[in-house]
Amino acid sequence: MHIGQVADAAGVSAKRIRYYEQIGLIDAARRSDAGYRVYEERDLHTVHFIRRARQLGFSIPQIATLLALWRDRQRCSADVKKVALAHIEELRRKIAELQSMVDTLDDLATRCDGGSRPDCPILAELQGVGS
Amino acid sequence: MHIGQVADAAGVSAKRIRYYEQIGLIDAARRSDAGYRVYEERDLHTVHFIRRARQLGFSIPQIATLLALWRDRQRCSADVKKVALAHIEELRRKIAELQSMVDTLDDLATRCDGGSRPDCPILAELQGVGS
DNA sequence: CTACACCTTCCCATTATGGGAAGGTCAAGC
DNA sequence: GCTTGACCTTCCCATAATGGGAAGGTGTAG
Numbered sequence: 484m485h486i487g488q489v490a491d492a493a494g495v496s497a498k499r500i501r502y503y504e505q506i507g508l509i510d511a512a513r514r515s516d517a518g519y520r521v522y523e524e525r526d527l528h529t530v531h532f533i534r535r536a537r538q539l540g541f542s543i544p545q546i547a548t549l550l551a552l553w554r555d556r557q558r559c560s561a562d563v564k565k566v567a568l569a570h571i572e573e574l575r576r577k578i579a580e581l582q583s584m585v586d587t588l589d590d591l592a593t594r595c596d597g598g599s600r601p602d603c604p605i606l607a608e609l610q611g612v613g614s
Numbered sequence: 615m616h617i618g619q620v621a622d623a624a625g626v627s628a629k630r631i632r633y634y635e636q637i638g639l640i641d642a643a644r645r646s647d648a649g650y651r652v653y654e655e656r657d658l659h660t661v662h663f664i665r666r667a668r669q670l671g672f673s674i675p676q677i678a679t680l681l682a683l684w685r686d687r688q689r690c691s692a693d694v695k696k697v698a699l700a701h702i703e704e705l706r707r708k709i710a711e712l713q714s715m716v717d718t719l720d721d722l723a724t725r726c727d728g729g730s731r732p733d734c735p736i737l738a739e740l741q742g743v744g745s
Numbered sequence: 746c747t748a749c750a751c752c753t754t755c756c757c758a759t760t761a762t763g764g765g766a767a768g769g770t771c772a773a774g775c
Numbered sequence: 776g777c778t779t780g781a782c783c784t785t786c787c788c789a790t791a792a793t794g795g796g797a798a799g800g801t802g803t804a805g
Contacts, residue, residue: 485782485783486782486783487781487782487783496762496763497782497783498762498763498764499761499762499763501784501785502761502762506761515770515783517769517770517771517783517784518769518770518783518784518785519770519782519783519784520783520784528741528742531742532740532741532742535739535740535742536740537761538715539715539718539719539740540712540715542760542761543760543761549737549740552734552737553737553740553741555732556732557732558732558734559729559730559731559732560726560727560728560729560730560731560732560733560734560736561728561729561730563726563734563736563737564723564726564728564734564736565728567719567722567723567726567736568723570719571716571719571720571723574712574715574716574719575716577712578709578712578713578716581671581705581708581709581712582709584669584670584671584705585702585705585706585709587670588670588698588701588702588705589702591698592695592698592699592702595691595694595695595698596691597691597692597695597696598690598691598692599690599691599692600690600691601686601687601688601689601690601691602691603689603691603694603695605691605694605695605698606680606683606684606694608666609663609666609667609670609680609684610659610663610684611659611662611663611666616751616752617751617752618750618751618752627793627794628751628752629793629794629795630792630793630794632753632754633792633793637792646752646801648752648753648800648801648802649752649753649754649800649801650751650752650753650801651752651753668792673791673792674791674792
């Protein structure tokens with residue numbers, strides 16, 4: 484398989500696959516005489532794995548860890564779970580941060596009449612007047 | 615005031631202030647004979663405004679808009695509200711995205727026993743087996 | 746006069762991509 | 776055989792909003 488086929492099959496761009504190779508997330512592919520990257524079924528699985536992990540928000544370093552665990556038949560599920568739980572914590576932290584912004588903004592927007600007058604609690608808050 | 619004093623007073627780094635100047639978010643400061651940036655009280659207010667807007671998650675382009683509205687005595691509060699509502703929408707979208715990741719991960723993690731055995735629904739999911 | 750704190754500009758790094766240029770390859774059709 | 780079009784290659788640039796650090800000038804206090 485050439486890179487485009489892997490890309491289509493795994494649902495990622497060819498650029499991404501090259502990038503993953505470049506940073507060492509996946510092994511450098513074998514090359515054809517013309518210099519084209521040549522992939523096996525196995526590589527497709529790997530790229531697909533990476534794609535799904537990205538969809539769950541894992542960072543590239545985390546995915547490197549997960550890939551290593553995936554390949555290690557001797558792994559403990561505890562190690563995998565640890566990575567997942569840490570990620571969940573991080574996601575929850577971010578959600579809380581964003582939610583707190585929404586709460587503040589929602590309150591300000593509610594108190595902003597949205598008419599043609601210039602008075603605005605949103606700008607007042609940003610200005611530091613505290614409305 | 616020199617840049618360090620503005621930075622301390624506004625709670626941002628001097629680097630950021632220079633960056634904001636560089637990208638045109640704030641006007642280029644007057645310079646002293648030695649080439650030091652010189653600021654007035656007014657500039658401090660602006661930097662403070664930017665900091666608070668950043669804390670609410672507004673992007674630099676959005677802040678440019680908000681700053682322009684802030685300075686415009688003829689503004690309509692509707693224009694400000696529009697920016698805020700669009701931002702709230704965006705935040706909610708991101709929260710939903712992150713929450714959906716958490717939901718999936720949480721389910722997988724719950725089903726992962728976390729012991730020393732290799733079997734792991736998390737890896738199974740990433741592999742595409744769907745456990 | 747010497748520290749020391751502060752300022753300046755400039756360049757590099759971050760994260761995970763996408764865009765696009767310049768040029769080589771391959772298969773199909775004429 | 777030759778052209779065309781789809782594919783591949785590498786290389787460089789751009790993103791957003793900073794932080795780090797180097798090399799060098801400034802200002803003041805002792």
